[in-house]
Amino acid sequence: MGNLFELTNSVSYHTGVGRNSLWTPLQKILARAVTVVALLFLGVPNAGAADAAPSEDLLPHRPIVFVHGFNSGPGVWSGMKGYAKEQGYDEKDLYQFDYEKDTGFFKNKSVESLGKDLGDYIKKQNLVEKSPDQTIDIVAHSMGSLVARSYMILEKGKDVVKHYVSLAGPNHGTAPAVFAVAGCTQCQDMMPGSDLLKKISGENETPDSKAHTRYTTFRSNVGDEPLTALCDGIVFPGQATPLAGADNQVTPCISHNDFPGNSWVQEKTLDALTEPGDKYAPKRGFTKCNSLKEAGDWVKAWVQECLEVGKDKTVTPVYRFRGAGHYRTAARIWLYVPTEYLGAGDDSVNIHTFKAKLTGPGGKAKSIDLAGDKNYHIFGERAGEVRLTDQSLQGAGIYKLVDPFVGFNIYVWHDDANKASASGSTVEVNTEKL
Numbered sequence: 001m002g003n004l005f006e007l008t009n010s011v012s013y014h015t016g017v018g019r020n021s022l023w024t025p026l027q028k029i030l031a032r033a034v035t036v037v038a039l040l041f042l043g044v045p046n047a048g049a050a051d052a053a054p055s056e057d058l059l060p061h062r063p064i065v066f067v068h069g070f071n072s073g074p075g076v077w078s079g080m081k082g083y084a085k086e087q088g089y090d091e092k093d094l095y096q097f098d099y100e101k102d103t104g105f106f107k108n109k110s111v112e113s114l115g116k117d118l119g120d121y122i123k124k125q126n127l128v129e130k131s132p133d134q135t136i137d138i139v140a141h142s143m144g145s146l147v148a149r150s151y152m153i154l155e156k157g158k159d160v161v162k163h164y165v166s167l168a169g170p171n172h173g174t175a176p177a178v179f180a181v182a183g184c185t186q187c188q189d190m191m192p193g194s195d196l197l198k199k200i201s202g203e204n205e206t207p208d209s210k211a212h213t214r215y216t217t218f219r220s221n222v223g224d225e226p227l228t229a230l231c232d233g234i235v236f237p238g239q240a241t242p243l244a245g246a247d248n249q250v251t252p253c254i255s256h257n258d259f260p261g262n263s264w265v266q267e268k269t270l271d272a273l274t275e276p277g278d279k280y281a282p283k284r285g286f287t288k289c290n291s292l293k294e295a296g297d298w299v300k301a302w303v304q305e306c307l308e309v310g311k312d313k314t315v316t317p318v319y320r321f322r323g324a325g326h327y328r329t330a331a332r333i334w335l336y337v338p339t340e341y342l343g344a345g346d347d348s349v350n351i352h353t354f355k356a357k358l359t360g361p362g363g364k365a366k367s368i369d370l371a372g373d374k375n376y377h378i379f380g381e382r383a384g385e386v387r388l389t390d391q392s393l394q395g396a397g398i399y400k401l402v403d404p405f406v407g408f409n410i411y412v413w414h415d416d417a418n419k420a421s422a423s424g425s426t427v428e429v430n431t432e433k434l
Contacts, residue, residue, distance in 0.1 A: 052134055058131070061088075061282060062136060063136050066094070066139050072141075079261040080269070087282055097144075105187070107185065112154060112189075114150070119155040122151075132279075134160070139167070140165065141168060145168075145241075146170065146171070149200045159211055163272060173192030175236055177192075205246070218250075219251065222302050222323040223239050235256060250383075252383040253323075253383045270284060276432075290404075296408075301322065301408065301420065301422075303424070304319075305356070309434065316387055316392040317354075319388075320385040321384050325339075346380070348378045349379055349408055352408065353406060356402060358393060370388075397432060401427040403426070404424045405424075407420070407421040408420055
């Protein structure tokens with residue numbers, strides 16, 4: 001949504017030459033019979049999928065199809081495409097589904113029709129046939145998330161989609177659509193509880209497929225923001241985007257239209273399009289986190305502990321903070337960072353304590369205990385993250401971040417009521433396939 005106000009096998013056999021030639025026809029019949037029985041019982045590899053293109057016509061990597069949003073166009077992907085090429089993708093791997101002429105407030109084309117158009121585009125480009133593993137990846141922004149899901153569910157496209165990434169998608173609708181429905185078919189489709197949303201969600205929002213699709217969503221609203229302090233003011237509340245069964249991530253506090261061009265989003269999007277041992281995407285690392293949790297009382301933030309794995313198998317602890325702020329006065333007036341309270345001064349987030357144990361193969365271990373009055377990291381925004389690079393370990397094997405703990409406060413306030421902390425579950429990663 002740019003601006004809203006946007007799959008026989010060829011079986012060969014050898015019958016013998018020069019011996020018992022009178023038996024050759026019978027041998028052929030028997031061979032065919034054996035082949036048929038074998039196929040019936042063992043199955044035909046890749047049954048139902050498209051035939052692969054000749055090897056010289058295959059793309060260098062699994063193709064990515066970018067799908068823009070409402071009242072928008074393919075130009076929003078220029079930054080994301082540039083970053084993908086920097087990371088090893090070829091221009092031939094990157095495709096943009098352009099439906100700019102069919103989206104807007106007074107266009108009558110439904111999201112379901114656009115999903116069919118997306119399927120036609122993928123077929124016309126022969127993307128499945130040209131893909132080295134005969135699957136594709138889809139990255140969609142805003143309403144494009146619904147267009148992609150409509151293709152995947154209603155047009156049966158999920159069987160060829162390896163990874164689906166939704167950036168700020170109204171997967172459960174969005175509140176503003178309720179106020180912009182007159183003559184706007186696509187707005188109606190984005191209304192919470194719309195017929196389209198019921199069709200593409202059903203009982204399973206992330207259905208399995210022949211491609212074993214992996215689903216990832218990104219949003220910038222945690223979900224408890226007041227209307228006057230939204231990060232994404234187009235798709236909200238925060239729970240409009242997450243899908244049950246997906247890897248649902250919260251970005252830094254960025255606006256709706258900034259998702260495709262944001263460097264953090266670009267990095268994590270490409271991370272979501274590959275996995276350890278994936279031969280069909282440029283080699284890259286990955287990040288695994290425990291669940292996002294609310295921490296604190298007068299001082300609050302949503303906290304998440306992660307292990308970031310580099311291409312060189314370096315494993316680094318990362319602490320993420322989202323929605324940081326504090327209450328003031330007995331009336332508990334909520335203020336996000338940064339907001340100076342009555343001129344009191346710097347109200348940046350001060351992370352003063354990190355504790356955990358990082359273990360690795362062969363007895364590798366580091367006890368992380370950075371605690372005390374020292375200010376270990378300060379950031380002046382409501383969202384940020386700390387990478388403990390000096391606590392990294394490296395090599396192939398299984399690593400665990402055990403009993404992670406973090407303590408933080410608001411820099412200007414030093415009383416006990418303005419201190420908060422969070423404990424998280426163990427995070428485990430395996431670097432052996434990188």
